[in-house]
Amino acid sequence: MIGVSIGYYMSTSHQYNLTGVHVHINLLGWTALTLIGLIYVLFPELEKKALAKIHFWLHNIGLPLMMISLFVMLQTGNMTSTPLVIGTAVGGTLVLIGVFVFAFNVLVNLKKSEA
Template sequence: MGIKFIKISVVYFVIGVVLGYYMSVAHAYNLTGVHVHINLLGWTSMTLAGILYTLFPKTESSILGKIHFWLHNIGLPLMMIGLFFMLQGNSSLHFFIPIGATAVLLGVIFFAINILTNVKKEDVLTLKTN
């Protein structure tokens, strides 16, 4: 799960940077909320989760990690699509925002439970140096 989180986080990073570039060129700063959420919940949070899952193998093998991955990666795009359209003045997809936000919240709760129950000092992955 750790590697999957890290790889998908890079996709969110690219999307966030492309959106930031578009915002700068088009002066579309009304999209700041989408830009920030993609970078924070997509790039940053998923990278950190991926690192933690990799360092602590019990968290990576737990079903909680898989649930976290799918809830986060279904919820975040839904929430961002709804927010994007709402900030553009089109509220037809605004219902995606609470659905996506709820999925992300639940995913983060599963992540927290996973970390709190499965991270132990003696279980940390030790890196081999040559």
């Protein structure tokens, strides 16, 4: 809802400075998590692994941190504020590690007979 609302705001106001936030929220917050959720529904044994919980927390802490920092950077035009740069870097790193943990979970724990 947030990603679509930002897209709606940009299209009606003709101000596209939040495109980066809009795209990341829709891709990482909607599309990627939808696909991940479908995989966990289809292969529930993956969800029971500690790796799934690690991925969940990394993704769901990292994405808001990255998006809030990026939002403020883009709204204010201040792309050099140390706390905001750190927020986007830390948030992005958490999401990246989370996605790798998810992929590792799938590659290691999804057995051929289950696929």
